[in-house]
Amino acid sequence: MNSALLVHRLHFAFTVTFHYLFPQLTMGLAPLIVVLKTMALRYKNETYNQSARFWARIFGINFVLGVVTGIPMEFQFGTNWSHFSRYAGGVIGQTLAMEGMFAFFLESAFLGLFLFGEKRLSPRAHWWSAVAVFVGAWLSGYFIIATDAWMQNPVGYERVADGSVQLASFWQLVLNPWAWWQYAHNMSGAAITGAFAMASIGAFYLLWGKYQEHGRLFVKLGVIAGCIFSLLQLFPTGDAQGRMVAHHQPVTLAAMEALFKSGPGAPLVIIGQPNVEERKIDNPILVPKMLSFLTYRRWEAEVLGLDAFPQNVWPDNIPLLYFSYHIMVGLGTVFIAIMLIALFLLWRGKLFGARWMLWILMLSLPFPYIANTAGWMTAEIGRQPWLVYGLFRTADGYSKLVSAGNGLFTLLGFMGMYTVLGILFLFLVRREIEHGPQSETLTPSGVPQPAAH
Amino acid sequence: MATIWFIIVAVMITAYVVLDGFDLGAGIIYLFVSKGSTERRMILRAIGPVWDGNEVWLLAAGGTLYFAFPQLYAAGFSGFYLPLMIVLWLLMLRAVGIEFRTHMENPVWQGFFDFIFWISSALLAIFFGAALGNVIRGVPLGADGYFFEPLWTDFKVGPQPGILDWYTVMAGIVALVTLTAHGALYVAIKTEGEVNRRARRIAIICWPVQLLLTCLSLAATYLVRPYVAQNYIAHPIGFLIPVLVFACLTIMIWAASKGQEKTAFIASSLYIAGMLVGAVFALYPRVLPASTDPAYSLTIYNSAAGRHGLSVGFAWWTLGAVLALGYFVFIYRMFRGKVSLEGEGY
Numbered sequence: 001m002n003s004a005l006l007v008h009r010l011h012f013a014f015t016v017t018f019h020y021l022f023p024q025l026t027m028g029l030a031p032l033i034v035v036l037k038t039m040a041l042r043y044k045n046e047t048y049n050q051s052a053r054f055w056a057r058i059f060g061i062n063f064v065l066g067v068v069t070g071i072p073m074e075f076q077f078g079t080n081w082s083h084f085s086r087y088a089g090g091v092i093g094q095t096l097a098m099e100g101m102f103a104f105f106l107e108s109a110f111l112g113l114f115l116f117g118e119k120r121l122s123p124r125a126h127w128w129s130a131v132a133v134f135v136g137a138w139l140s141g142y143f144i145i146a147t148d149a150w151m152q153n154p155v156g157y158e159r160v161a162d163g164s165v166q167l168a169s170f171w172q173l174v175l176n177p178w179a180w181w182q183y184a185h186n187m188s189g190a191a192i193t194g195a196f197a198m199a200s201i202g203a204f205y206l207l208w209g210k211y212q213e214h215g216r217l218f219v220k221l222g223v224i225a226g227c228i229f230s231l232l233q234l235f236p237t238g239d240a241q242g243r244m245v246a247h248h249q250p251v252t253l254a255a256m257e258a259l260f261k262s263g264p265g266a267p268l269v270i271i272g273q274p275n276v277e278e279r280k281i282d283n284p285i286l287v288p289k290m291l292s293f294l295t296y297r298r299w300e301a302e303v304l305g306l307d308a309f310p311q312n313v314w315p316d317n318i319p320l321l322y323f324s325y326h327i328m329v330g331l332g333t334v335f336i337a338i339m340l341i342a343l344f345l346l347w348r349g350k351l352f353g354a355r356w357m358l359w360i361l362m363l364s365l366p367f368p369y370i371a372n373t374a375g376w377m378t379a380e381i382g383r384q385p386w387l388v389y390g391l392f393r394t395a396d397g398y399s400k401l402v403s404a405g406n407g408l409f410t411l412l413g414f415m416g417m418y419t420v421l422g423i424l425f426l427f428l429v430r431r432e433i434e435h436g437p438q439s440e441t442l443t444p445s446g447v448p449q450p451a452a453h
Numbered sequence: 454m455a456t457i458w459f460i461i462v463a464v465m466i467t468a469y470v471v472l473d474g475f476d477l478g479a480g481i482i483y484l485f486v487s488k489g490s491t492e493r494r495m496i497l498r499a500i501g502p503v504w505d506g507n508e509v510w511l512l513a514a515g516g517t518l519y520f521a522f523p524q525l526y527a528a529g530f531s532g533f534y535l536p537l538m539i540v541l542w543l544l545m546l547r548a549v550g551i552e553f554r555t556h557m558e559n560p561v562w563q564g565f566f567d568f569i570f571w572i573s574s575a576l577l578a579i580f581f582g583a584a585l586g587n588v589i590r591g592v593p594l595g596a597d598g599y600f601f602e603p604l605w606t607d608f609k610v611g612p613q614p615g616i617l618d619w620y621t622v623m624a625g626i627v628a629l630v631t632l633t634a635h636g637a638l639y640v641a642i643k644t645e646g647e648v649n650r651r652a653r654r655i656a657i658i659c660w661p662v663q664l665l666l667t668c669l670s671l672a673a674t675y676l677v678r679p680y681v682a683q684n685y686i687a688h689p690i691g692f693l694i695p696v697l698v699f700a701c702l703t704i705m706i707w708a709a710s711k712g713q714e715k716t717a718f719i720a721s722s723l724y725i726a727g728m729l730v731g732a733v734f735a736l737y738p739r740v741l742p743a744s745t746d747p748a749y750s751l752t753i754y755n756s757a758a759g760r761h762g763l764s765v766g767f768a769w770w771t772l773g774a775v776l777a778l779g780y781f782v783f784i785y786r787m788f789r790g791k792v793s794l795e796g797e798g799y
Contacts, residue, residue: 093523108505112788113787
């Protein structure tokens with residue numbers, strides 16, 4: 001791999017990974033905030049309103065960081081991946097431009113109204129502004145997923161004389177079957193982050209012995225939502241996504257599972273390290289025939305291994321792909337276990353007293369972030385060596401005139417900038433959490449602000 | 454169809470400059486127009502609910518440009534690699550400056566973010582002006598339709614120019630002064646008392662400089678790229694644009710000195726729109742002229758997306774634009790009037 005290509009890949013990988021830490025929480029929290037607002041409207045209980053405002057403050061901080069780290073993503077299609085943009089811009093420009101026109105305007109306009117306008121609006125109108133923010137955030141997600149889905153499974157395009165691809169069918173692009181499952185799986189993943197964040201902060205308050213009423217509400221809502229979405233993450237969304245990969249990208253499936261040899265009754269690797277040089281798994285723990293069953297619903301089904309494909313179409317980093325995938329699936333399984341036990345305790349009325357479970361919920365906060373990141377790494381590393389699957393290689397897509405040195409200069413710049421942003425973010429969120437849901441100070445510029453205690 | 458999209462993208466960029474221009478301008482005068490925490494909060498309050506929505510125009514214009522003219526997006530963004538990355542960092546710093554400042558009532562914390570907000574606003578204005586200067590002057594496009602411009606070479610307008618040469622630096626200063634006045638007029642509309650008085654004063658001080666720079670930049674553009682006159686000579690109706698520009702300038706000073714801030718602000722908006730439309734009128738059908746060989750220039754014909762995509766896009770774009778306009782009218786009506794510091798929001 002020549003070094004300019006490597007720098008441009010790292011550039012996008014680093015900025016997009018950092019970026020997605022923020023939208024996954026805003027997309028996950030948006031529906032939960034709507035639930036809180038709905039309950040506030042219904043039960044006229046101030047706890048719900050205070051809770052909605054508290055989470056809106058957290059949402060606001062995340063939203064700012066999501067926006068400022070999101071702008072570079074749109075730019076990088078042109079700055080770092082100009083040959084790809086020239087090739088595919090006639091198709092994916094559609095979905096990216098639609099995101100701006102339909103989602104960004106909606107979201108930014110109504111977020112302002114939601115954060116600044118509670119006193120000017122009737123409770124019902126304010127509820128509607130929360131719904132509009134939710135719709136904007138989730139629409140935005142769809143357009144991005146539809147863009148990525150086209151790169152995973154290109155549809156609705158035609159080749160033209162200058163070598164680029166152009167749109168042939170708008171509806172095929174927008175209704176790409178890959179996009180539907182990927183969207184469901186991704187949004188459910190974001191909702192898991194939102195639910196765990198809510199349960200985690202709630203558990204923290206209960207263990208701390210402060211804001212008990214809010215803490216119980218957060219834990220309850222977080223656990224119920226977390227349970228629903230952890231299960232949806234596995235079935236049907238994860239299952240369907242996996243079978244989509246098996247159907248359209250069989251070599252990717254083989255690499256994700258580190259299945260080097262084709263054959264009937266393929267085993268599922270639970271733990272083990274892929275040894276690509278020797279074409280085997282080191283220290284394997286296997287479930288016999290499980291992969292065949294999961295993929296084709298038959299124990300003896302034939303699954304194609306890496307040996308069935310020429311090496312120049314293998315994903316170029318099989319160990320990283322394998323680990324990303326296994327971390328995602330492993331954590332997803334742990335989430336289901338945690339949330340089912342917590343839900344059981346909640347049902348029996350014992351959760352708020354079960355300190356061990358509250359500790360687990362509190363400490364589990366980072367793991368949905370890791371799982372979501374690992375999931376995206378699986379999708380994007382799995383697509384390699386293609387930028388557009390089967391059509392256009394990653395190695396052909398970067399900006400040939402932007403040298404490795406210039407790319408490294410800006411990559412380092414982003415690393416420095418994002419380190420500062422990350423520290424500021426943690427500092428501000430920590431303050432919000434410490435000040436708790438009852439602080440009601442009005443803010444100077446209208447920006448969310450906690451009271452000084 | 455390509456011409457329609459050319460107009461759409463031009464309108465969106467103009468909307469961005471006029472809208473985000475006033476909050477950039479508010480940032481440029483921020484440190485001078487407001488003294489002390491209360492007054493600073495007034496400025497932030499005046500732009501607080503709208504600056505983010507204004508910036509979305511940049512994103513939406515960028516997305517539309519990508520969709521309608523992918524070749525231009527590819528060539529332009531990779532060629533302007535370094536300045537665009539710097540613009541990104543400045544946009545980030547500025548957003549963080551506005552949003553995080555108020556999270557702590559500490560003079561050191563706030564002082565730091567005040568400075569960040571001011572410097573990033575000023576530098577962004579200069580960079581956006583220089584960017585426009587680069588597009589008018591042309592870039593060293595190769596036969597493959599790509600280029601890469603260093604930040605500067607010898608500051609001359611030659612065939613291998615840098616991002617910054619004397620012409621583009623001048624364009625940057627034009628933008629800085631124009632947006633300073635624009636922002637000052639907006640702040641004047643939104644505030645009362647001392648801040649209002651200072652803001653109006655800034656706008657009035659800017660005016661002679663703005664007039665001088667407008668004349669200079671028009672002359673310099675003709676000097677550097679004589680072909681900009683071609684479209685005007687072929688379609689003399691275009692001469693109405695400079696007439697409009699100067700008429701707006703006159704109205705601006707007249708209204709500002711009479712205290713009619715809204716009229717002055719509208720005149721300033723039209724002035725900015727006029728300058729941009731004038732440039733676009735001169736360029737058409739070029740979208741990125743080549744400083745190397747005119748044959749390498751990117752035009753709407755050799756950089757547009759496929760016909761089918763452009764037609765389909767026109768349908769959804771119209772719908773999206775109507776919706777966006779609706780939100781904007783709604784939000785600005787909601788937050789109309791002077792800023793008061795009695796509590797709202799949380």
